[in-house]
Amino acid sequence: MKQWYEALFENYAESYDRETFTRGTLGECDFIEAELSADKSKRIVDIGCGTGRHSIELAKRGYKITGVDLSVSMLERARQKAGEAGVQITFLQHDARKLPFEGNFDVALMLCEGGFPLMETDEMNFEILRNVRRALVPGGKLIFTTLNGLFPLFNSVEQFCAAESSNDNAAYRQNSFNLMTFRDHNITEIVDDNGNKQILDCNERYYVPSEITWLLKSLDFVSIDIFAARLGEFSRQHVLTKDDFEMLVIAKLD
Structure with a gap:
């Protein structure tokens, strides 16, 4: 039996691209680029890339991207859009709980609940973080958004x-x-x-900031910063409050 997140994205790629939350791509990529100091040599993996909106925009700016998603239809749409945009991106179908990467990337993105925290158990959600950590080189950076447990x-x-x-x-x-x-x-x-x-x-897991910090520290991330995630306006200036639906997490390995 398919889980809700599998059924949701089975045939929803074109509709997904019309959703309100997809309209913040440019501003969000501006923030990502600033976090990378515009270093085009960084190898980036976009986990839960969906239809590839962040991957494609960053590829347009000259970054080398690998996009990963569970949904075949979302990846098909991503490849189509990348072709139309004239950019080369490697799109792969993988379950974020079973990623094959080991030290392949300098940066991992996981935005708009791309996998984490949609899983049906806390152990599965943690396995995603563990796989992301394994995919990064020493000193690698993880940028992701997740649901703010203070909000509800x-x-x-x-x-x-x-x-x-x-x-x-x-x-x-x-x-x-x-x-x-x-x-x-x-x-x-x-x-x-x-x-x-x-x-x-459907069911989704909300996390409070202290949980996220503890989970990431247990995976050897040494620098963990958490902010409010605002549509199209990611910023280190946005202090997380109880009224922010999502939080933006930036973590770095030693």
Whole structure:
């Protein structure tokens, strides 16, 4: 039986590219480039690359990118878009829990919940981080976004999703946040690229900053900075608060 995240992205690539949260690509890549000091020699892996929006934009700027995703249809769309943009990117199908890389990259990106923290257990989510760490060289950098566990303690996830997705194809209802597991369960309704309605029983793990810090320290990351993740405006100046839905994490190996 397919997990919800497998079913969601099975036939959703074109619809995905029309979602509101995909509109921040340029600003987000500006931040990534600044974090890399515009060093085009850096080898980058984009984990959970989806339709390749960050990979393609960074490739346009001269970076060498490998994009990884679980979904065949998302990768097909990414290859199509890369061809149209005239850039060369290696796109590979892999499960982020079982990446084959070992010291192959200087930088790992994992944006817009690209794999982490969608898995059904905490152990699986941690395995993704472990695989990312293995893929990096000494001194490598990880830049990722994840759901902010402070948000649902003070705000309604259901109201936030309804407001943010009002113009999108996806609709969310029956959100239920579990204080013991920090998981939000919800019913997500989408219309796929063939016009078929899909109803998915989803659950996602929210993390508080101290958890993320502890998990990364256990994997030998020595520099860990956490900020608010704002659409198209990633910045080290944005202090994370209880009202930020996502957090931006920047971690570096020794």
